[in-house]
Every structure is written in C-alpha cells, then in structure tokens.
Amino acid sequence: MWWDSGAGRLLLDRARDILPRWIERLQPETVLQLGQPLFWGMPPGTERTWVLLNDGAALPPEAYLQVCGACPDMPFAPMRFDLVIVPFCLSRMGDPEAVLDECWRVLRPEGHVLIMDFNPGGSLSFMRRWRLWRRDRAWPWRRPFLPLGKLRTLLENQDFILKEGRYFQYTLPGLEKNAQWMELVGDRWWPAGANAYLLLAQRRDPERPLVGLATPVKLRRERRKVSSEAPAAYDHSELG
Template sequence: MDMTFHQALNINQLTPAIMQWFDSPLGGELIEVEQQLLEQVLPTLFGYHLLQIGVDSRRPMFAASPVPHRILLGPSLELGMEKRSIVASNSELPVQSDSMDVVLLHHALDFAENPHQVLREAARVLRPGGHMVILGFNPASLWGIARYLRRRKQVPWSAHFIRHGRLQDWLGLLELTEVRTLSGLYMPPFESLRRRQRSAWLRALAQRAPAHSGAALLVVARKDVPGMTPLRTPWRRKLISLPVIEPKPTARGHMREQRRKLCK
C-alpha cells in the first residue's frame, strides 16, 4: 500500500506560517466550522484522559468534551498555551501506551512528514475501546480542487489533503474501526469575503453532493483489539432456598415453658 507523499513537510519550519494562516479570516472560518463538527461528536465520547495532537500549540479544540483530564500536545512552546500542554514531536509521543480514552488529531496528519507514523503513534497511546477523532482537509471538496490551482508551497495548500479512502485503509491496518464521518465548510476558499458571498451557488452545489464534500473532514474511529470481549448485561443470580433446621428444645427450655404456662 502506498504511504509515500510527493512533498516532504517540515513541521518546525511550517509552524509560524500555519499559526498565521489559522489567525486569518479564512482560517478562522475553518476553525469555527471544525468546532461545530466537534460539538456533534466529543460530547458522546467519555473517559478520563484526552490527548489533542495538533500543529498549533495555542489552539485547543476539546472544549465540548466531557473528559476531565485534557492535554494538548504541540510542536512548539507558545504564549497562551493550555496549562496542561506538552511540546513534542507528533511522530514520537512521550505518552504511555494504551493510556488515552480519546485522541484528537487536529490537522496533525496534514502537516506531517510521515502521516502514517503519526497515526500509528496516536493508535499506540489509545486504549482498547477508546476513540480517535481525526480532523483534516478534504481533497474531495472545493478546497481540494483549488489546491491544484494554487502554489503548494504555501499554507494551507502545502498540506497533504489525505483522501478518505486512504485514511480508511490506514485505520484498518491499525485495527481501528471507523464509526462516524462528518464534513463541513462548503464555500470556495476565496480570501475575499465579498468573493465568498458571491459564490453562494457553488456552496449550494457542494452541499448537494452525495458524498462528504466539505473542506473539513472529521472521522471518528474506535480501537478494536482482537480477542477483546465486549461487556455484557450482568446476569441475574438465582437464589436457591435451603431447608432450615429448627433447633430441638432442651430440658431447661422445656421447664421454662411449663412455668410460663402455669403463671398465666
């Protein structure tokens, strides 16, 4: 299976450009749509520990999660980071295996030198039965079409834009089962707000497409391990009645009973 990409990315060099683009009006609209997608998914995923693996250390995306212990892992030390943050490489996570209930990948595959290695590490730290949430750019969208017309050395067009089918193959190899898919943001990626508003007919056309055709693609997968027995409804124990042996009356008890009758 082909896991190579034509363009190698260096996340340390791209990080300033990525953060600058997320701060732009177009990047801000993408983040807003992604938050709305996560609000449909994260409240249904429970546990004790959540790990977000991202490319912008300032931007937590787990506000809608009920998980109490949430950690953000990013590539660089930045002002405004979450208190519980880790600065590390996405391809070598300093996290114990099988320790996370939810792992959120926010464009971590799009800007990785080796996306499959990043996905493998995320699967390693996810506990059996836990859920992985992947957010990335969708090549089957107006943004994917525009990418072929743009300079791919610029963010976000330098991202990998991984196909949904390829991602499904990778998840299967790592014993992850896709359980839900969502997409959003159907407008074309014009920097000008006026141009985006004038292209409403393109947005309406993309929304009517049969497949997931939004610029942001969200995939939820569950870690299924062979031989793991699912929890069943507790069985009801049947109580067996045993015969009760009544004690025989003693001589002292017999005399006490006789006195009680005489006193009546």
C-alpha cells in the same frame, strides 16, 4: 498563520460547531490533541483532563496541559487516553501511518481517535494547487491532501474499527459569509465537494473483541503487547 486567514477562520468556525457534540457523545475522561489548530482558548469540559502535544506553537499554559514532542513519536506511556483528536495534522506529516500507530498505542482499550483533515475534492485543494503553481512560499500545505479512502485503509491496517464520519464546510474561500447557504445544501447535494472531513475510529484489541463485530480485522503481527498497568507519561506537578 494560515488559520488567521479568511478561509482558515471559516474552517475553524465550522469545526468548533461540530466537535463539542461528538466529544459529548464519547464522554472521554482524558483527551489528547495533536498540534494545531487550537479550537478553543479553554477546552470544553472542565471535568476532563486535556493534554496538548505541542509541536512548536506557544499556547497559554493555563488552557491545556502541554507536552512538547513530535506526533510520530509521542512522549506518553501506552494506554493513557480515552480520545485522541487529530486536527488537520496528517496532511503535513511525512509518515501518517506512524502517527496513527502512535495514536493506537496511547489509547486505552476501545478508545477513540477523531480525525479532521482536508478533502482533496474541495475548493481548498484547488487553492493549494494554484498557490503551489505560483510558488507562494507563504502557503503552508505543501503535501497533497489525504483522501478519505486512503485514511480508511490506514486506520483498518492499524487495528482501528471505523465508526462513522462526515464531510463538512462547503463555503468557498473569498465568499465567506455571503455563501453560508452552501453549508445548508452541501451535505444533501454535494457532500464530496466539502473542504474537510471528520472520521471517528475505535481501537480494537485482539484480547478484547468488540461485541457484534461481524468480520475479522487484519492484525499487525509486529505490534507488541502492552500492559494496561503502564505508568502515566507525566506528572501534573512537573508541567507547572
């Protein structure tokens, strides 16, 4: 698996450092993570309900509540989660808009989606091109990485309000620990050269406008209204 390589471990280590602080600020009661990678053997915050949408990889059953399914068609009832974490999933999806539409559907009003993905301007993007040019079949990232500007547009079209974001992980693949100094200067001098970015967005509901919103957000005409009394998508006892 690519996440076991040197470049994959560097990116995972940096993500593990960043994610807990963002999650603690949001204080979600129910969290959904889409697919891989798995950041922790046991998710932080035992008082929370953590669900993993397992799209094919086997994981220890005691670590997460696992549900098998596809990201563009999630097997959950509407308004089920406070936070959806999307870790490096959109770059391998054929229809990222459908995935974001499902994130909006399963989030509770004013819930959040936290997206981590590869930056097309980073060194991993150049590595992707090199591996594809060499026809390396072991390289997992075949699709072009999703630019941050395009992701912002997709989120706004899906009735999300952008809250904040950041670039992270500047260390070049192959240098590993010998280039940790790049993490210290990257944010200040070379933010667009990061290998990854993180973006936080909040679900906006037409019936419950957020306080302080200065400009109207384009609403999707075809989105159906969903009831806040929707039943839970699963029973804990059935997940065993």
